[in-house]
Each structure stands twice: as structure tokens, then as C-alpha cells.
Amino acid sequence: MSPKTVTYEQLAGISACLALAMVANLGSLPVWVLATVAVSGGIRLLLARRGRPAPPRSVRLVIGVLAAALLFLQFRTFNGLSAGTALLVLMAGLKLLETDTRRDIYVITLIIYFVSLSALLEGNSFWLLAYLIGVCWLTTATLLRLTSTVPAPDWRRSLRYAGRILTQALPLALVFWLLFPRFAGPLWHIPDAGGTAGSGLSDTMSPGDITELALSDEIAFRVRFATAPPPPQERYWRGPVMHEFNGHTWRRAKSTSLTAPALQPQGPAYRYTLSLEPHQHNWIFALDWPSHWDLPRGALTSDYTLVQPEPVSRPMDVAVTSYTRVQSPEPLRTRLRQLDTKLPADRNPRTAELAQTLRGAHPDDMDYVRAVLNLFTEQEFYYTLTPPRLADDSVDKFLFDTKRGFCEHYASAFAVLMRAAGIPARVVTGYQGGTLNRFADYWIVRQSDAHAWNEVWIEGRGWLRIDPTSAIAPGRVEHGLNDAVSADEPLGSRWHRSTPWLADLRLRLDALGQIWRERILFFDQDSQQKMLEWLNIPEPDGQKLVMVLTAALSLVLAWLTWAVRREIAPTRKEPLIRAYSRLCAKLAALGMPRLAHEGAEDYAARVAQSRPDLGPAVTALCRHYSILRYATAPARITVGQFDAAVRAFRPVRKHVK
Amino acid sequence: MRTLRQAAIDRLRAWAARRHGRDSLPITISRRRVYILPTRFGIMLALMLTAMLIAGLNYNSNLGLAFAFLMVSVALVTMHHCNRNLLGLQVDVTTEADAFAGREASFEFMLRNEANVDRRDVEIRCMTAAGMRSVLARSNESIRVDVPVPRRGVVRLDQFELRTRYPFGWFHAWTYVQASLTAYVAPSPQGNRTLPAVGGTGSASRSETRGDEDFAGLRAYEPGVPLKHMAWKVLARGGEAAVRSYSSLAAQPEWLEWSSLEGQDTETRLSQLCLWVLESEAAQRVFGLRIPGKEIPPARGPAHRFACLRALATYAIAEPR
Numbered sequence: 015m016s017p018k019t020v021t022y023e024q025l026a027g028i029s030a031c032l033a034l035a036m037v038a039n040l041g042s043l044p045v046w047v048l049a050t051v052a053v054s055g056g057i058r059l060l061l062a063r064r065g066r067p068a069p070p071r072s073v074r075l076v077i078g079v080l081a082a083a084l085l086f087l088q089f090r091t092f093n094g095l096s097a098g099t100a101l102l103v104l105m106a107g108l109k110l111l112e113t114d115t116r117r118d119i120y121v122i123t124l125i126i127y128f129v130s131l132s133a134l135l136e137g138n139s140f141w142l143l144a145y146l147i148g149v150c151w152l153t154t155a156t157l158l159r160l161t162s163t164v165p166a167p168d169w170r171r172s173l174r175y176a177g178r179i180l181t182q183a184l185p186l187a188l189v190f191w192l193l194f195p196r197f198a199g200p201l202w203h204i205p206d207a208g209g210t211a212g213s214g215l216s217d218t219m220s221p222g223d224i225t226e227l228a229l230s231d232e233i234a235f236r237v238r239f240a241t242a243p244p245p246p247q248e249r250y251w252r253g254p255v256m257h258e259f260n261g262h263t264w265r266r267a268k269s270t271s272l273t274a275p276a277l278q279p280q281g282p283a284y285r286y287t288l289s290l291e292p293h294q295h296n297w298i299f300a301l302d303w304p305s306h307w308d309l310p311r312g313a314l315t316s317d318y319t320l321v322q323p324e325p326v327s328r329p330m331d332v333a334v335t336s337y338t339r340v341q342s343p344e345p346l347r348t349r350l351r352q353l354d355t356k357l358p359a360d361r362n363p364r365t366a367e368l369a370q371t372l373r374g375a376h377p378d379d380m381d382y383v384r385a386v387l388n389l390f391t392e393q394e395f396y397y398t399l400t401p402p403r404l405a406d407d408s409v410d411k412f413l414f415d416t417k418r419g420f421c422e423h424y425a426s427a428f429a430v431l432m433r434a435a436g437i438p439a440r441v442v443t444g445y446q447g448g449t450l451n452r453f454a455d456y457w458i459v460r461q462s463d464a465h466a467w468n469e470v471w472i473e474g475r476g477w478l479r480i481d482p483t484s485a486i487a488p489g490r491v492e493h494g495l496n497d498a499v500s501a502d503e504p505l506g507s508r509w510h511r512s513t514p515w516l517a518d519l520r521l522r523l524d525a526l527g528q529i530w531r532e533r534i535l536f537f538d539q540d541s542q543q544k545m546l547e548w549l550n551i552p553e554p555d556g557q558k559l560v561m562v563l564t565a566a567l568s569l570v571l572a573w574l575t576w577a578v579r580r581e582i583a584p585t586r587k588e589p590l591i592r593a594y595s596r597l598c599a600k601l602a603a604l605g606m607p608r609l610a611h612e613g614a615e616d617y618a619a620r621v622a623q624s625r626p627d628l629g630p631a632v633t634a635l636c637r638h639y640s641i642l643r644y645a646t647a648p649a650r651i652t653v654g655q656f657d658a659a660v661r662a663f664r665p666v667r668k669h670v671k
Numbered sequence: 672m673r674t675l676r677q678a679a680i681d682r683l684r685a686w687a688a689r690r691h692g693r694d695s696l697p698i699t700i701s702r703r704r705v706y707i708l709p710t711r712f713g714i715m716l717a718l719m720l721t722a723m724l725i726a727g728l729n730y731n732s733n734l735g736l737a738f739a740f741l742m743v744s745v746a747l748v749t750m751h752h753c754n755r756n757l758l759g760l761q762v763d764v765t766t767e768a769d770a771f772a773g774r775e776a777s778f779e780f781m782l783r784n785e786a787n788v789d790r791r792d793v794e795i796r797c798m799t800a801a802g803m804r805s806v807l808a809r810s811n812e813s814i815r816v817d818v819p820v821p822r823r824g825v826v827r828l829d830q831f832e833l834r835t836r837y838p839f840g841w842f843h844a845w846t847y848v849q850a851s852l853t854a855y856v857a858p859s860p861q862g863n864r865t866l867p868a869v870g871g872t873g874s875a876s877r878s879e880t881r882g883d884e885d886f887a888g889l890r891a892y893e894p895g896v897p898l899k900h901m902a903w904k905v906l907a908r909g910g911e912a913a914v915r916s917y918s919s920l921a922a923q924p925e926w927l928e929w930s931s932l933e934g935q936d937t938e939t940r941l942s943q944l945c946l947w948v949l950e951s952e953a954a955q956r957v958f959g960l961r962i963p964g965k966e967i968p969p970a971r972g973p974a975h976r977f978a979c980l981r982a983l984a985t986y987a988i989a990e991p992r
Contacts, residue, residue: 131727183741
């Protein structure tokens with residue numbers, strides 16, 4: 015077999031590496047691509063096992079064309095991350111099918127490296143990075159075994175050598191990563207992944223939606239306050255606002271303009287950084303009510319939700335300033351008033367009747383609001399995570415029959431009662447509260463903190479936040495969900511509540527994750543600037559960054575050169591051999607070098623023959639050496655004494671006449 | 672493209688020869704003489720790394736960038752390791768080789784690795800011929816390089832090359848050693864004339880009566896004697912190992928004469944003489960060689976054989992300086 019052809023073992027190694035790299039991309043690869051690659055790898059391995067070559071060219075060509083066509087049908091493009099990755103993986107799989115020579119394997123290793131990278135472009139976890147570095151290590155070791163012709167090293171040696179190269183690369187990579195200038199935005203537009211549904215709030219709200227979220231422990235976002243955090247009853251994180259009601263489900267307005275009526279801030283400003291997890295919608299959960307934000311394309315809708323043009327599909331950080339108390343100086347626009355007083359005519363008749371009765375007794379708007387809230391506390395309403403399912407006229411059912419509900423039931427009923435009395439009202443969804451991570455001083459807001467509340471328009475005062483849930487379960491707003499529901503409710507985080515150390519552990523892990531996120535994932539131009547400032551470089555800019563990069567690279571490369579060459583420096587010999595070499599060198603300087611085959615005593619005899627004057631001294635020294643070295647007789651002097659004797663030996667050059 | 676590349680390589684070889692001068696063997700490869708360039712696969716890797724970096728920057732993905740930079744660094748480290756694979760190796764070579772026209776001249780290279788790391792996949796190239804070996808830590812390895820020699824004469828190589836692509840085949844490090852390797856290419860042994868009879872042209876009658884069969888007695892065995900001359904019966908009887916000796920083989924020198932091949936062209940004559948030399952040597956005869964301008968007195972043994980073959984190789988060809 016020629017050295018250029020590949021063996022079964024090499025094929026198996028590279029197939030395993032490809033499989034491992036594909037695992038990291040499982041989420042984005044179509045199933046049939048995975049299947050194709052698996053089948054072609056399997057076929058090739060089977061053939062190789064029996065010592066047979068790759069299948070004929072025509073078969074490979076047909077499969078290749080078919081696969082590419084299918085891929086194009088699925089993605090409609092080869093541009094973009096998912097399509098590109100799928101194409102590359104497919105290419106690697108088909109390459110595996112035709113692998114006969116080393117060249118083919120080289121191509122596959124390149125694909126493995128690139129596919130690993132594409133998994134990282136979308137991912138953001140430390141473990142993914144560690145896993146892919148591991149894959150890269152294995153691939154590199156496989157490459158090492160491929161290149162060697164004569165006695166192939168065992169796997170352990172290959173892994174060790176590849177590992178050493180990776181370790182030596184780490185400092186260099188760190189310098190590159192820290193100092194390579196980052197750009198502010200993408201170089202060109204990236205096609206959106208699209209279609210991937212996110213968890214969390216959506217732009218509709220039906221009874222039961224938020225209840226479902228309350229069971230989820232998933233993190234929605236984290237908040238780090240630059241100022242003191244607002245008191246618990248003011249921690250409302252504003253999401254989509256619902257205006258349209260069909261008797262069962264609330265929806266956002268079909269067209270919301272991006273011109274928010276001015277608000278007059280009152281009270282202290284709260285500055286904070288939101289670290290959003292991707293949720294595939296374009297709203298940003300700012301503290302009620304946001305006034306400034308460092309989002310270049312961010313804007314407030316007419317109902318004060320902070321939005322950006324594209325959905326939040328990757329983790330992002332936003333710095334926002336909010337005021338928890340505001341006043342609206344402008345009158346309510348007619349279009350908005352119409353929108354927020356509209357009710358479906360023939361739905362929830364009993365609620366409408368109730369509203370008429372109550373309104374008759376309380377003509378003042380604020381009085382009416384209080385009367386409705388009293389209704390919730392005086393009658394036997396329950397705040398529960400397991401409300402009965404509600405059919406068409408959900409508000410009637412809830413108010414008069416079941417009387418058990420979660421926040422969305424109360425918000426929905428409250429808004430309907432307001433609108434039925436002619437008071438503009440809307441449902442705001444978002445999050446309320448949050449948990450302080452006392453180990454790292456930031457707040458965690460989970461899906462279980464999802465909430466719905468109301469805003470009513472009171473003439474002369476503007477929009478007023480009313481949270482009917484706080485009337486029925488005041489603890490929900492003050493302390494969070496855990497304290498507001500009874501102990502037998504199926505709450506997601508119950509387990510953590512009953513074992514405090516586990517909750518602490520979870521907080522600590524989250525704090526670590528947050529450090530990873532702030533220091534690594536969101537390392538950017540600002541961070542580089544801060545780093546240069548820390549290095550005491552005046553007026554840091556891109557040019558200086560490149561200069562620092564160059565300097566650091568030179569240092570690390572010099573270290574690398576030294577480190578790599580040090581390994582081939584002849585090993586330091588033991589003192590005895592060093593002393594003997596010194597003796598030989600002294601004699602060589604007299605024109606009598608020791609021959610390669612000569613032992614110490616033969617050498618001494620030869621020297622004695624040509625220089626009888628040195629004979630006794632050299633013979634004695636060489637005798638000592640062979641005794642010390644080979645222990646042919648009990649040694650009479652130590653190595654140190656031998657070394658001293660050699661140093662003292664100063665033969666004179668004799669002129670040849 | 673091909674010729675352009677070849678021209679570049681030739682210029683580099685000439686430049687390296689001027690720069691380093693003649694080397695004395697054995698030579699230790701120093702870092703000033705090791706050159707390194709990416710291989711074709713290395714260039715593919717570089718393109719891919721560029722694509723990885725652009726992707727990382729475009730997606731603003733710090734993890735992607737970290738991975739891409741790690742791979743760039745691995746490539747840079749690999750460059751150092753590839754270069755190191757040759758550094759400090761001691762190289763020695765048998766500077767002379769004997770061969771027959773149409774076959775290969777085999778040069779034996781000795782590589783000595785005193786370092787504590789393996790030097791894998793070290794390749795030695797002379798002209799188009801190459802040999803590859805791995806020299807493990809603190810060991811020696813010899814590499815045979817068979818240089819094809821199509822024609823009789825003296826082939827002299829002024830330079831050989833050590834190269835390696837280890838560890839990953841991304842880089843190609845090499846060095847030129849300026850040392851003269853000489854191959855004495857004897858004529859291809861062939862011809863249809865039988866070996867001249869012992870004693871030269873005038874001894875035909877004597878060989879009829881005595882010939883090879885002229886048993887002259889027994890003498891003590893010495894290594895190298897053809898097995899067919901062993902006195903097996905003596906050995907079987909429990910005596911000392913002995914060989915039969917024949918007067919015609921032992922005593923009568925035989926002359927292989929250029930002049931006896933009258934009427935043929937030079938190369939045919941040389942080929943025939945070469946064949947005779949090999950046959951005579953195989954038959955353990957004492958023979959001498961007489962060609963115009965050179966006479967090698969009768970003798971026997973490998974050294975004599977080489978002397979005769981070299982005389983045939985260099986006939987009418989200037990000896991190298």
C-alpha cells in the first residue's frame with residue numbers, strides 16, 4: 015500500500031472527529047444532511063474495513079449533485095450560516111465517501127475546523143467552546159497520525175504532541191483575542207436565522223399564557239443597577255402592551271407608531287444595564303418608564319414599549335435610564351382613546367351589566383377604579399397557578415363562576431370592567447420583580463416573574479398603573495411569586511426554595527456565567543479602550559491598540575521560539591560525563607581527539623604512546639573515569655574530585671620538531 | 672507555471688550554495704540555513720483561517736474569534752515545530768557510491784538526533800531521488816537514497832536537500848547541504864564473449880590439460896571461500912574445515928584485455944570488460960585489467976573489484992576535481 019493511501023484506522027479517526035464537530039451543530043443542521051453524512055461515512059468505513067477502495071466516481075457525482083440540489087431547495091441560498099454549514103458538512107460527508115488519499119483527509123480536517131467555528135458563531139456557552147477546542151485537539155492529533163509514514167506513534171503520543179502544540183498556542187491566541195481591534199458593527203448584513211420560536215411573552219395574551227410561563231425557571235434577562243434599585247413595588251419591566259380584545263384573547267395594536275407622547279419624569283432616575291437573553295421578539299424589557307437608552311436604532315412605541323427594528327436573537331446588553339413615576343402632560347389622542355375603550359359588543363354580557371351597576375354608584379373615575387379593586391378583595395377571589403380552563407366569554411366565567419385566576423385573569427377582567435365604564439384601559443405584559451444575586455450584585459428576572467397589569471387613563475393625571483393582582487395577592491408584588499401562592503402549588507423553583515444551599519449554588523453559578531458574559535461574550539471596543547487605559551496609555555485609539563498588539567505579539571513569539579527550541583537543546587549531561595568531555599576536549603586541543611569507537615582506557619593508551627610525558631596523568635584520569643562510570647572496581651575518588659582533577663590537568667602543547 | 676517554479680527553486684539553490692559555501696561533513700543543521708514555506712494545504716488553511724476571522728468579526732462573536740485566533744496561533748506554533756524538526760540534526764553521508772549504468776547509485780545518509788524529541792518524517796532528496804525516515808529521540812538512523820544513473824561515467828552531486836512537512840503538513844521546511852557526492856557509474860555489465868581462459872591468449876592448450884580441475888591440495892578454511900570448494904568429506908570425517916585448492920585458480924593470473932575485443936565500439940568493449948570483472952570476481956580468480964592508459968595488476972577481493980570498476984567508469988572521462 016502506498017504511503018499516500020489511507021488506512022481504516024485513519025478513516026475511522028477522521029470520521030469520529032467529523033461526527034463530534036457535527037454534534038455541536040445539531041440544532042442548525044437538517045436531519046437529512048446528518049443522515050446523508052452518517053450513511054456515506056458508514057459505507058466508506060465498511061468498504062475500508064474490507065480493504066476495498068472508494069465507490070466509483072459516477073456514483074459519488076450523482077449523490078453530490080442530488081444533495082446540493084436538495085440543500086438549495088431547502089434553504090434557497092448557500093449564503094448564510096445555517097445553509098453554509100449544512101453545505102460544508104455535506105461536502106465533508108461526500109468527501110468521506112471518496113476518501114482514498116491523504117489529500118482528501120486534509121480537506122475534511124479543514125471542514126471540521128470551519129464547522130466547529132460556525133457552531134460557535136451562534137452559541138455562547140463556555141462549555142461549547144471547551145468542547146470544540148477538544149474536537150480541534152482530536153482532529154489535530156488525527157492529522158499528526160496521518161503524516162507519519164514510519165513506525166506510527168500510538169494515540170497517546172499523538173494526543174500529547176497535539177496537546178502541547180495547542181498549549182503553546184494559547185498565550186498567542188489570548189494576545190490576539192485581547193488586542194485584535196473589534197469593529198462596532200457587522201461588516202455586512204447577516205441574513206436572519208428567523209423562524210425559531212422563542213419562549214417568553216408573545217404579542218397575544220389569553221387566559222393561561224402567563225400561568226404557563228410562571229412554571230418556567232428560564233432566565234429572561236438580568237439587570238445590573240448603576241444607581242440604587244427601585245423599591246419592589248416599582249419594579250415593573252415593560253413588555254408588549256395589549257389593546258385589542260375579542261372576548262377571550264388580548265392582542266397588540268396592529269399598527270403602533272413610533273411616536274410616544276411626551277412624559278414628565280418625577281422622582282429619581284434609575285440607570286441600569288439590561289442583559290437580555292434572546293427571545294425572538296423586538297421589544298426590550300425596560301423598567302417602566304424608559305427615557306434614555308444606548309440602542310442606536312431603538313425607539314419607544316406610542317404605548318411606551320422600548321423596541322428595536324430586528325428581533326433579539328442573540329444575547330445583548332443595553333444601558334437604559336428609567337423613571338418609575340411620570341406624568342403625561344399631553345391629552346389622550348382620539349385614536350388611542352377609541353382603541354382603548356373598545357369592547358366586542360356581544361361578549362361578556364354579565365360583566366358589562368356589572369360595570370353599569372358599579373358605574374352608577376361611582377361616577378368619579380378614581381372611585382370607580384377603587385370600587386372594582388374592592389370587588390376583588392371583598393369577594394372570594396383566589397390567586398392560583400392552577401386556574402380552571404376558561405372558554406369563550408372568559409371574563410364572565412372568571413368573574414362570576416370560577417373566581418380563581420392568575421395575573422392575566424385579573425388584568426383582563428379589570429380592563430374589561432374599565433372599558434365597559436368608558437374609561438380607557440389597556441393590559442401591559444412584562445415582568446415584575448426579580449431576584450437579587452447577592453454574590454455578584456445583580457438582579458435575575460426569570461420567566462416565572464412574567465406578569466400582566468393594567469394602565470388606565472384618568473383625566474388630569476394621565477396613564478396610571480393599576481395592578482389588580484396586588485389587590486388580591488399583595489405578596490406577589492412585594493416578594494415575588496414564591497410567597498404569593500400556597501405551598502402546594504406546582505411552582506418551578508419550589509425545590510430550590512426548600513433547599514437553600516442549592517439555591518445559593520445556583521446563584522453562584524449564575525454569577526460565574528454573568529462574569530463570562532460580561533468579560534468574554536461582550537468584550538468589545540469599549541473593553542479594549544478600558545484595557546489600554548489600564549495600561550496607562552494616553553488617549554487610546556485603534557492605532558495604539560495595533561501598536562500594543564504588535565509589541566505583545568513580538569514578545570510572545572520570542573517566547574515561543576525559545577520554548578520550542580529549548581526542547582531540542584541537547585539534554586544536560588551528568589557531571590561525570592561533562593568532566594570527561596572536558597578532558598577529551600583538552601586532549602583534542604593538542605591534536606589527539608578521541609575517536610568515536612575508542613573507550614577511555616584505549617584512548618589513554620594511545621595518548622601515552624604519542625605523548626609519553628602525559629601518559630601517567632591521562633592514564634590515571636581515564637582509569638578513574640571508567641571506574642566511576644562502569645564501577646569495575648571500588649571507586650577511590652568522588653565525581654567532584656574527578657572533576658577537580660580534570661580542571662587541574664593542564665597539558666602543554668609540544669612543538670613537533 | 673511549472674517551469675517558473677522550477678526556475679525559482681534553481682535560483683534559491685544557487686543562492687543557498689553561495690550563501691553557505693561548501694559544507695564539511697558531518698554537518699549540524701543550524702537555524703540560519705533552514706527555510707520554511709507553507710505547503711499547498713497550508714495555503715488552503717490560511718484561506719480558511721481568514722474566512723474564519725472574517726466570520727467571527729462579522730458575527731461579532733467573541734467565541735468564534737477566540738476559536739479562530741486559537742487556530743491561527745496553532746498554525747504559527749506549528750511553523751516553529753516544523754522548523755525545529757530539522758534544527759540540530761547531524762547529517763553525514765557516504766560521499767562515494769558505485770553503480771552500474773541504468774541502475775541506481777545508493778548513497779547512505781546517517782542522521783543523528785541528540786535531542787530529546789522525535790524528528791519524524793525527515794526526507795532527504797538528491798536530484799529526484801528521495802528517502803524518508805523518522806529519527807526518534809536520541810538515536811541514529813540511516814537513510815538510503817537511490818539516485819538513478821542512466822549512463823556510464825562519473826556523476827557528481829554538489830548539493831542535497833533535507834526536508835520535512837511534519838507535524839501537520841501545513842508547512843514545508845527544508846535546507847540545502849553543499850557537499851559533493853560522487854557516483855562512479857561503471858558500464859552496464861553485458862556482452863556475449865566468454866571469459867578469457869586463464870593465463871591469457873596463449874595458454875589455451877594448457878587449460879585443456881589442466882583446467883579448473885587441477886587439484887593442488889587442501890588448505891585451511893578461511894571465510895569468503897566459495898562453498899563449492901569446501902572439502903566436505905574432510906569435515907564429515909571430523910577433521911578441520913578445509914578447502915580444496917586448485918592450481919589454476921590460485922596461481923595463474925588472468926588478464927582482462929581491452930585489446931582482445933578488437934572490432935567493437937568503446938562502450939560495448941567496456942560493458943564486456945565489466946561483465947568479465949564480475950564473473951572473474953565471482954569465480955574467485957586472480958585477474959588484472961588492462962585498458963588504454965591504465966593497467967591494474969592482478970589481484971582479488973572487493974577493493975580490487977572496485978578499482979577495476981572505477982577504472983571502467985572513468986575511462987575517457989575526466990575525473991572530478
